[in-house]
Amino acid sequence: MTDLNLNFEPNILTFCCNWCSYAGADLAGVSRLQYPTNNRIVRVMCSSRIEPTFILEAFKEGADGVLITGCHIGDCHYIEGNEHTDERMKDMVNALERMGLGERLHLEWVSAAEGKKFQETMINFVDKIKALGPSPLEHKRVE
Amino acid sequence: MVKVGDMLVGYATDENVRSRGASGGLVTAVLAAALEKGLVENVVVMKHINEFEAVPIVTDNVEEVLASTGSLHSVPVNLAKYAMGRKVAMPAKPCDAQAVIEQGKRGMIDLDNTYVVGLNCGGSMHPVTTKKMLVEMYDIDPEDVVGEEIEKGKLIFKTKNGEEKAIAIDELEEAGFGRRESCRFCTLKIPVNADLACGNWGVIGDMAGNATFCQVMNEKGVKLLENAIEAGRIEVQPASEKAIAIRAKVNSVMEDLGSTLEKEIFPDIPDEERMQYYMEQMEDCIDCGACKEVCPVCACGEDSKCTMFHSLVDNYKMSMYHMVRLLHLSDSCIACGQCSDVCPSDIPITLLQSRFSIPSQRRRNYQPGINLDTPPFFEVILK
Numbered sequence: 012m013t014d015l016n017l018n019f020e021p022n023i024l025t026f027c028c029n030w031c032s033y034a035g036a037d038l039a040g041v042s043r044l045q046y047p048t049n050n051r052i053v054r055v056m057c058s059s060r061i062e063p064t065f066i067l068e069a070f071k072e073g074a075d076g077v078l079i080t081g082c083h084i085g086d087c088h089y090i091e092g093n094e095h096t097d098e099r100m101k102d103m104v105n106a107l108e109r110m111g112l113g114e115r116l117h118l119e120w121v122s123a124a125e126g127k128k129f130q131e132t133m134i135n136f137v138d139k140i141k142a143l144g145p146s147p148l149e150h151k152r153v154e
Numbered sequence: 155m156v157k158v159g160d161m162l163v164g165y166a167t168d169e170n171v172r173s174r175g176a177s178g179g180l181v182t183a184v185l186a187a188a189l190e191k192g193l194v195e196n197v198v199v200m201k202h203i204n205e206f207e208a209v210p211i212v213t214d215n216v217e218e219v220l221a222s223t224g225s226l227h228s229v230p231v232n233l234a235k236y237a238m239g240r241k242v243a244m245p246a247k248p249c250d251a252q253a254v255i256e257q258g259k260r261g262m263i264d265l266d267n268t269y270v271v272g273l274n275c276g277g278s279m280h281p282v283t284t285k286k287m288l289v290e291m292y293d294i295d296p297e298d299v300v301g302e303e304i305e306k307g308k309l310i311f312k313t314k315n316g317e318e319k320a321i322a323i324d325e326l327e328e329a330g331f332g333r334r335e336s337c338r339f340c341t342l343k344i345p346v347n348a349d350l351a352c353g354n355w356g357v358i359g360d361m362a363g364n365a366t367f368c369q370v371m372n373e374k375g376v377k378l379l380e381n382a383i384e385a386g387r388i389e390v391q392p393a394s395e396k397a398i399a400i401r402a403k404v405n406s407v408m409e410d411l412g413s414t415l416e417k418e419i420f421p422d423i424p425d426e427e428r429m430q431y432y433m434e435q436m437e438d439c440i441d442c443g444a445c446k447e448v449c450p451v452c453a454c455g456e457d458s459k460c461t462m463f464h465s466l467v468d469n470y471k472m473s474m475y476h477m478v479r480l481l482h483l484s485d486s487c488i489a490c491g492q493c494s495d496v497c498p499s500d501i502p503i504t505l506l507q508s509r510f511s512i513p514s515q516r517r518r519n520y521q522p523g524i525n526l527d528t529p530p531f532f533e534v535i536l537k
Binding site: 064067068071105109111112147148 | 430
């Protein structure tokens with residue numbers, strides 16, 4: 012089992028908001044900060060655009076983890092979008108916990124200046140998912 | 155005159171209604187009076203076919219209302235959807251009343267024009283299970299049954315020739331019969347969310363069996379009762395201290411039973427097996443959509459987010475339709491059990507749904523369908 016986990020490369024879907032975290036990811040890139048290549052970034056205009064079905068669909072299509080990033084509270088380009096995100100994700104994590112997927116969803120605020128934080132978040136999240144192993148839904152498909 | 159918060163014992167003045175009613179016929183008389191006096195345009199009632207079959211009808215005929223008298227424990231239909239867009243009065247179990255309020259919060263039912271006469275409910279039964287139970291446990295022919303009652307933790311059936319047979323509910327439920335699963339863990343037994351809370355708990359002495367205990371919950375309840383008294387259809391008198399105490403005691407016994415059973419009905423599933431559990435439960439789903447059709451708190455209409463995923467292409471692994479519904483209803487699910495009842499594949503959807511909705515409702519200290527003070531919690535309120 013441990014061997015399998017060592018070789019396991021998770022698929023991670025990352026949602027970045029256009030104004031802060033996507034710029035943060037950009038900064039990580041231009042600063043040549045290294046982070047794992049497991050993630051696929053989807054840019055959305057605001058983190059509050061991410062609705063529960065996006066996350067469910069991601070898990071259903073085989074994502075092992077979903078990372079959601081947005082502006083810090085108070086910094087939202089749309090004034091209060093990320094507060095909606097925060098509220099929504101609390102419920103989402105709770106619901107996913109019921110399905111045994113709670114650990115696989117993570118919400119992090121990353122500003123445009125935090126390239127370093129983006130890198131660290133990515134490294135930590137990939138490590139966490141590697142430790143958890145493949146998603147139960149993914150497992151089903153391999154069979 | 156009647157005031158909000160009054161505890162009364164009453165009965166129908168019409169001897170025929172009184173004797174045929176489960177306990178005094180007060181509810182039937184109140185509904186009939188509301189229709190007669192023009193308080194409402196229609197009344198939603200269950201039309202008897204037999205003891206195990208009834209159809210909900212929306213009627214403006216007083217005779218039909220009067221004919222509907224008598225209790226039915228084996229026809230668990232939620233009436234909330236029949237009140238939509240109408241000016242109606244309706245009898246309601248606590249879960250019907252909850253559904254009416256949840257729909258009211260979502261603007262689907264005009265609560266000012268909907269009069270809800272609540273009925274105490276110790277639980278209802280699925281007709282098919284009941285028939286089977288009558289043969290196997292009671293040794294009674296289902297055709298002979300003329301009435302049933304749940305009292306002091308016992309399920310009592312009355313037969314044509316006047317016999318009564320009681321078996322403890324615990325015993326029945328151990329054998330796999332008895333109340334529906336959603337009723338077992340329900341803890342709302344007195345419809346405090348309705349306009350009138352009626353029932354036979356707390357009717358004592360010579361009144362027992364032919365009078366109804368009635369608590370007036372709000373202004374609409376006052377209107378209903380005063381209207382019925384004016385019409386000369388009912389007579390009421392204040393309930394004694396003892397009666398009130400007995401009613402409260404019955405209620406607390408039933409509530410305790412509900413919370414004890416909840417732990418049994420929802421055993422903890424280890425984290426890593428949860429996904430497997432849902433997938434196994436859902437794999438029989440044939441995407442018929444009956445669970446949405448029948449859901450009394452679903453207010454989205456024909457085209458909604460869940461039906462968007464109503465195709466087999468989307469559901470090759472696990473039904474997105476159900477996942478969306480599990481999430482979406484977690485702020486409004488009242489665990490009425492309708493979805494499990496109608497499921498052609500016998501998926502226990504109510505239990506799956508409750509695994510989602512109960513924790514998230516508790517976390518927010520939210521009980522659906524109790525009053526209008528708490529908006530749906532997905533309606534995020536930001537200052």
